[in-house]
Amino acid sequence: MRTLEQTTQEVLDLAAKHFQLPSGSLAPDDDLFKKLGIDSLQTLEMLSRLESHFGIELPDYEVQGVSDFKTLAERIQSRL
């Protein structure tokens, strides 16, 4: 079972890799939409990548309004 810290780090690594950002350039409290500059279609793609990576289903309404990586990781953690 992953810890929340591990899940958060994996979310950060996944986002950095997908959006081709330098490793370590994202932090848990960053505003993910501002930092990544993603639109609604890219948000869906990111959701698919997170679900595929963690092997979970993450309904959109559970991440609606989530703006930082740490809270996103908490939502994922509750589904692991």
Added chain:
Amino acid sequence: MKMREFTGKTLRWEWLEGVVELTLDHAPANEIGTAMLAELEKFVASFESLAPETSVCIFVSAKKSVFSAGGDLRELYETAAAVPAKGRPAGVRAFLERIHAVMNAIDAAPFVTIAAVHGACLGGGLELALACDMIIADKMTRFAFPELRLGFIPGFGGIPRLKRDLGNAFIRDLLFTGRTVNAARAQAVGLIAQLAGEGEALRIARSTAAQITKYDAATRAAAKKFIKPIPYDELRREIDLFCELFTRPTVMAALKKFVEDSGPMPYLP
């Protein structure tokens, strides 16, 4: 009229060795409005002439992140807003009658139809895929029916076709939450025939089409007719219900909010 090739403003098709590929290519997200509808009508009008030498039709998108985001809600809002409230249902009904005729023709096409989907496959885009005989999906595809967020139901034949093909638990989850579901889930419930790796849906659809062309056309057509009845009565009721819901003022308010929303999840309320 036989049209082996066509290039329009929203889509194009090409015939090659018994397989027609129809490519949706309408910025930004292959929205299905009056322009795409007119070209889809042109396509289904060519079915009779294509049929004798066509085994399979593949529907695919040229857009990177989307198969189709569904009905053109901006056009729907702007068209409806331009006429008095009393006149809106007639315009909506006229559009729905035309799109239902297209979807029914695709559903009953005299060859096998495959939707090779990737990215977002939402609302009317999912309804187009559901009219096809098989869905082959890139593993990053997401499916949703977000219509309830706008105060109406899917209007291009979505619910009757989902009911024909899938169980109620999944249908109600899709409709009542408006959430997007991933391709693995969609395959688990039977929505997807085959799951493709990233960027591989069209290649796998072509390979599947090549296999399908080996079978006798008359047998294939008989099998299709036998296993895929078209729920005409429910489709008629869907049009009536959609038009009834569309008359409520809350719908125009929701459409306005949607077209002005630039947030990351405009499909959720």
